[in-house]
Amino acid sequence: MARTLQNWDAETHEAVLLALIDHMKPNGGDWAVVVASLRxxxxxxxxxxxVYPTVWDHDAHLALLQAVIAEAPPSNDEWTKILERVAAKGYSYTASAAK
Structure with missing residues (x-):
């Protein structure tokens, strides 16, 4: 049988790592050791x-934004700056609609 050479690029490394993780099912302690070795x-x-990677899609951004507004609402001055920033991107809100 002929020998096949593999091109070891970032995609190959990722595929191998994902297969290892899927097969070995590391626990919280395993992940702590991995992170400690990377420090x-x-x-x-x-x-x-x-363990819980976030996919930064629309829903993730929206959930984070809603939590920030609920837990640490911007001051009136901060709202003014926020509305100026979104206006520069073509969005028009009133302060009362944004709050």
């Missing part, structure tokens, strides 16, 4: 980022 290399994310 000296300058990575600062938590194991939560690995």
């Amino acid at each position: 000296p290399k300058g990575y600062t994310f938590t194991e939560g980022a690995l």
Whole structure:
């Protein structure tokens, strides 16, 4: 049988890592060890980022925005700046509609 060479690029590495994760099913302690081993290399994310990765789609952005507005609503001055920023992108809101 002829030998086949594999091109080891980022896509190949990702596929191998995803297959390993799917097969081995790491637990929280495993992820903590992985994250700890990455700290000296300058990575600062938590194991939560690995276990529960966020897909930053429309729904994720909306949920975050709604939580921020509910928990830390902007001041009137901040609303003015926010509305100016969205106006620059072509959106027109009144302060009362945005609050």
